[in-house]
Amino acid sequence: MTWDPDRYLHFGGQRVRPALDLMSRIPLSAPGHIVDLGCGAGNVTRLLSEYWPRSSITGVDNSPEMLTRAFAEGLDVTWVEADINTWQPEIAPDLIFSNAALHWCDSHQTLLPDLIGQLGPQGVLAVQMPRNHSAPSHVCMIEAAKDGPWYEKLELVLRPGPVATPEKYYQILSTCSWKVDIWEAEYLQILDGENPVVEWTSTTALQPLLEALEDEDERAGFLQAYSDRIAEAYPVMANGKTLFPFRRIFIIAQT
Numbered sequence: 001m002t003w004d005p006d007r008y009l010h011f012g013g014q015r016v017r018p019a020l021d022l023m024s025r026i027p028l029s030a031p032g033h034i035v036d037l038g039c040g041a042g043n044v045t046r047l048l049s050e051y052w053p054r055s056s057i058t059g060v061d062n063s064p065e066m067l068t069r070a071f072a073e074g075l076d077v078t079w080v081e082a083d084i085n086t087w088q089p090e091i092a093p094d095l096i097f098s099n100a101a102l103h104w105c106d107s108h109q110t111l112l113p114d115l116i117g118q119l120g121p122q123g124v125l126a127v128q129m130p131r132n133h134s135a136p137s138h139v140c141m142i143e144a145a146k147d148g149p150w151y152e153k154l155e156l157v158l159r160p161g162p163v164a165t166p167e168k169y170y171q172i173l174s175t176c177s178w179k180v181d182i183w184e185a186e187y188l189q190i191l192d193g194e195n196p197v198v199e200w201t202s203t204t205a206l207q208p209l210l211e212a213l214e215d216e217d218e219r220a221g222f223l224q225a226y227s228d229r230i231a232e233a234y235p236v237m238a239n240g241k242t243l244f245p246f247r248r249i250f251i252i253a254q255t
């Protein structure tokens, strides 16, 4: 999928807060080497470098658009274009940090233990992922996809909810980590604009579906079907604000 850093960063404030919440719970005072896995546009990597100014940092992502933007941050960070699923570190990191990226990868059952295995001694894996795949923002995507002539094309890119329950992650990680900390939080995001939830999802989860529809009319038809459902599920309030509750899961596992 093609990422648009400018549009993604439009909701930068709401998107950065969970990263800070995750960072604040990492039990490391001075990690020597940090990897920001799925580093995106580098704005969260910047926060890591400010939080741990003595650490060496590598940012890994497979989007050239996001990495170009990250490089422009002018940080003392090594940027690597690689797929998380096959990436191997050159030196074992003390911290693998991944904010809002691993839900783009499948097979967490093997991916998370593999990442733990990449860490150095007393290393930490810190992960945050959205866990709102049963919320209307995502359910309406499936409904709108099924409700038109575009379904044949969209069926190919629709993914089952990629993020498991906290209990499942505990089961996966307790076999390879001596200490696991898992929690969830639901952020009540207060958004401005006409149909801001569509603006939000069209920079992330909706994007692969829009890309799958090459015919402009078909794409517009699907987008309209989705937007109508979203406008009903997340109505604009009298004060012009739209409330978008958003559940996220946080995982910290130590070696």
Ligand SMILES: C[S@@+](CC[C@H](N)C(=O)[O-])C[C@H]1O[C@@H](n2cnc3c(N)ncnc32)[C@H](O)[C@@H]1O
Pocket: 003, 015, 019, 037, 038, 039, 040, 041, 042, 043, 044, 060, 061, 062, 063, 066, 082, 083, 084, 085, 098, 099, 100, 101, 104, 105, 204
């Ligand atoms: C929602 S953005 C989050 C970016 C950043 N971590 C942040 O918090 O702002 C997800 C990022 O994960 C990257 N990504 C998704 N799947 C990936 C994969 N398989 N390998 C590498 N990067 C991936 C995308 O390119 C995108 O930059």
